[in-house]
Amino acid sequence: MHAMDRQEDALFLGLTWHEVMPSPEEAKAALNRFSMKFSRRFPGGSYVWKLEPQERGFPHFHLFVYGVPWVDPQKLSELWHECTDEASEQHRKSGVDVEWVRDDGKVQAYLAEYFDKMGKFQFGNEEESWDWPGRFWGVCMRENLPYAEWADWQKHLEVREAISLIEDLLDSWDVDIPDGVVPPTLMIDTRGDPANRLDSLLDRLSELVG
CATH class of the missing domain: 3.30.70 (Alpha-Beta Plaits)
Incomplete structure (x- = not known):
């Protein structure tokens, strides 16, 4: 939907x-x-x-x-x-x-x-x-079904914020990475208006970094 x-x-x-x-x-x-x-x-x-x-x-x-x-x-x-x-x-x-x-x-x-x-x-x-x-x-x-086009959306984060969010997402997705290694970027694809999906990720970020 x-x-x-x-x-x-x-x-x-x-x-x-x-x-x-x-x-x-x-x-x-x-x-x-x-x-x-x-x-x-x-x-x-x-x-x-x-x-x-x-x-x-x-x-x-x-x-x-x-x-x-x-x-x-x-x-x-x-x-x-x-x-x-x-x-x-x-x-x-x-x-x-x-x-x-x-x-x-x-x-x-x-x-x-x-x-x-x-x-x-x-x-x-x-x-x-x-x-x-x-x-x-x-x-x-x-x-x-009338699928929406893929939408572009960018959000710039501080390094520590990005690392916390990426680590949390990789952990929730059960992705194994070497200790101490964090990918420098993370791309999330979403259809239509991505605001709800990405806002929820940012809410998780605020919980992680306080």
């Missing part, structure tokens, strides 16, 4: 079940069917998905969709309804929530952190619950 172009508009979808509690295999199969329909209807689109339980234990998928103009939620609900075993008219009309996202990157940053939170999820109820749902997230049509 952090690698996406922060200026790209996107849709935030929620795919739900109303009455039918699917198994992990059934839930993933429904998402696969939706992905195939989605790719045919929106050949230039793509999305990142995340699986999580609702409070009542039913699974639902959150999708962050790129390359697709605003779509009537009713049409998406009908599309999703065809991919599930739901039979209710309510699900056909309101099985999908749609939000239009226009942001300078705050939403992507939030979702990157949100998608990374796994936690201990409980799907189903005490009588019938999932032992393990498999993958919690994935990508559809990865080749269409």
Whole structure:
């Protein structure tokens, strides 16, 4: 998510079940069917998905969709309804929530952190619950994702500050170097706006050097 172009508009979808509690295999199969329909209807689109339980234990998928103009939620609900075993008219009309996202990157940053939170999820109820749902997230049509260009950013540090930061990073990355030898420079590649990533490194630096 952090690698996406922060200026790209996107849709935030929620795919739900109303009455039918699917198994992990059934839930993933429904998402696969939706992905195939989605790719045919929106050949230039793509999305990142995340699986999580609702409070009542039913699974639902959150999708962050790129390359697709605003779509009537009713049409998406009908599309999703065809991919599930739901039979209710309510699900056909309101099985999908749609939000239009226009942001300078705050939403992507939030979702990157949100998608990374796994936690201990409980799907189903005490009588019938999932032992393990498999993958919690994935990508559809990865080749269409709007990756940002690599950005250049420079920060000049004092020698002792640079040495402390480089030593700490090499240690956290479990890189073995001879005692007393510290590389004179360190290059960190990042996509899009690198400020958040590099600011976090500088915060670590301030902790190291006091």
